[in-house]
Amino acid sequence: MKVVGITTQQEVYVGSKDRNFRINEFLIIMDEVQGDLMGEVVEANTYNRYIPLNINGDLVDSSVLESLRAIGYNIDEDTIYIAKVRLINEAQYPVETGSDVRVPKFHEVKDFMVKANKEEGLVLGLIRNTDQMVDDMDEELKNILYTFEDDKLEPQRGIPYILDLKSMHQYPHIGVFGGSGSGKSFGLRVVLEELMKLNIPTIVLDPHFEMDFSEMQEYLPDDEKEDFIGKFKCLQVGYDVGVKFEDLSPQDLKNLLDASSTLTDAMNNVVDILYKRKDSYQSFHDRLKMLSEAQEEGSQEKIKKRIEEATTTSETEAWKKRKELYDSYDKTCPYSSVKGIFWRLKKLYNEGIFSNDIHEIEEGLKLGKLIVVQGSTRMLQVFSTYLLNNLYHKRRDFKDALYKHTTSEYFPPFFIVTDEAHNFAPKGYECPSKAVLKEISQEGRKYGVFLILATQRPTLLEETITAQLNTKFIFRTVRSSDIQTIREETDIKEEEARRLPYLKSGDVFISSATMGRTIYVRIRASKTRSPHTLNPFDELKKYSKEEEEKFYRIIKDKLPINECQFLSILGEVEKEYGETITMDQLKEKMEKLVVSEKIEKVATPFGDMYK
């Protein structure tokens, strides 16, 4: 291998007659003047001047090539390999053309590749094309992960990529970008497994109900299996966790209502006026209800009339109360806004938001657990606003108290992880959860609150937040607008951007401020699996087969059955089957069994007979 052609201080071409190059592999250029220079292959080409088989304008046919091979000359052997190599550190002078080039030893690249040890960092995968440096790699870096390639589990062959957790303090927040099927959710899973391994308090917003870590991957050898049960907890919004109404500040309440459906200024005003400290859901609800009922009457006279016409004392009392409310609030709270707040509140209530509290989440975080909050995207939008504000301020208060030498309850630093982050912090329009995420992205570093935001559409993510993501995982991306965004937001180079649409699932470019350059990584095999891995078409097949089996078991003992007996056995079948079946359905099911050759259909003088 030698440096060929015109060189610069940043880039050189390396040519070889017998060794092919791979993208992202490291090479050392032995410059006679400047000493060893480290470079990375950014483009690899092969070239054979006799193929495309046009020699002096003649098209060469394969029989002649075959004959040439027979007399000992293989045209392929004239292939040369050319790599474009970018120097890791700019050289002082352009590299000497003709310098020899060699493959580095592990200790020479260690500083570029390994920034943390496996006990303190996240072991996320393998740095691609580093297999030739494995031999003299430190023992503690060997055999710490498996990769999954072409449907096969492969032992570790290469330098592991370990994300330095401590550097997050300086370079906070992680972005995970990539189209569907690019390995994004899978990458996120591996990150979460590592966070659990290190007992880092983490909160995961999971709109897909997929971040469950109880199922282990069967492919791992037994001694490598790791049980995460006890390290994570799945909690559903509205069932396991919710908002404690009594703890809400007026702003929290407004955020919640706003998340449910956008509030007008007048509605905001209504909340400010009508919501009292220490209100319970019921008291606030009643106040709204009574005021709106009074407003429906239309005037003080009409309400007075109601009081006079009341037949029972309780009714009189009730209308008196309504009148009181009407007198004090009608001027400041227009009817339509009161009504708007009322049905928004009702909607939240019906969804179960107010049915519980976030105590379990707080306790979990304090124990260093991974808390998965599940719910529909909309529910999570509503709930996360409250939740994140709450948790973030708890942590903030604790840190601020330390600074001010006062006391406050301990609250640990934690990670916030979410998929489909563009739903929580969209670009272009306001959304309550965005405000808190923005605040955390800008100030979270100081308080030890970190974001891991995954999205298919980085273009749709709020720019202020994107700008704060210091480490970015970029999986396969096809949309040109997203590639453009990625190019603007990362140190990814032209050559890498061009490769983005062709990355294999699970291959990722990691652009990290600590590394100072983009690293090409294969995400390691995960230890747990998503509950959604069954192919929907397999599932469909399985389901219909099960149904058929079930029906066959019931009908088997009753064979042979004549068509005219259908009515008499229908009741019995229904009972055993556990579902209502009509005559037509019964006949259809029987026909299906005939088609799958489980039973036989014979024509008799008394109609069809099934046996």
Next chain:
Amino acid sequence: MYGLSEELKEKVIRLNSNLCNKYNELLKMDIGEIKDYIDENIGEIVEIEKMNSAEIEKYLKNGGIIGVDGSKNRIGGAYPHYLEIYQGLAKSSIYDNSPIYKADFYTPLYTEEESELIERLNGNEEAIKNYKLAGIEVDVALEGVKKYNPYAIMMDGSLIRYDIECFEKWIELRRECENRGVVLIGVIKDIKTSIIGENLAKDKILHTAENLYDRELLYGLLKYGEMIKIKDAVAKKPKEGFTSIFMRSSNAPSVIGMDILDTQREHIEEMARLVFTLTPENSRGVPLWLDIVDSEVKISDKMMRSILQTYLDREILEKLFISERDKRTL
């Protein structure tokens, strides 16, 4: 700039009609008739077949085939301010046998080392230059023979050229090949003989044929894979010790020629078949092996310029070898 002078146009039109008249008789002749005449009087027309891979592998086992070619390039203007560079290459078909390159140069500005040569060739510029190129090709061939002991040597161009242009060296190569039993052939892309025309005129069949070249007569005449084994009686080469054939080796209508030492004439058909096998069907008719050697030995203008610019002092280069023409840009 694109204005065409009236006179030039007239002259070209007249040339066209003159050429038409000259070749009229030939063009009117029946192809079958000419072929019959050739078959009887010049040499037997035979059809040859390509070799199969088993046959070809024999060459691999017996030392492979060496292709030899030379190239020259020139910088500068008129005498004596020019420099010619020559390069010869012998490349074995066996990949592990590294290619043999030799280089030489000639410039009238520095002949001190060449006095013996100049004396021998009576100071004939052209002869000296031809000697240099042909000599270098024979040199690499000879080294190839000694080093790799190949089955055959395939020279680019007629063998007679070496006989004429560098006789002593040629005889040495010839002896070496004969002694070792290395088959020596020359493949001629552009045949320049006029054997058939002369015979046609002599036999009074086509009295204008005397000035016709074989290349014109044979154009489109032979079928793909046909070859003419020229009788020694009609060829002029036997006295120098060669035997030749003509052959149509590709779909292109032109024919190529091949020379072989007359002492090795029993190999002529075999070598013709080898050449035929190594020639792509849709090509100009040159064996691919020679094309590969040619492309590797070629001194391109760019290479020439960069070598001289790198290794000659700027002053020497400018003063001696950059002609006014080279600086013209319009």
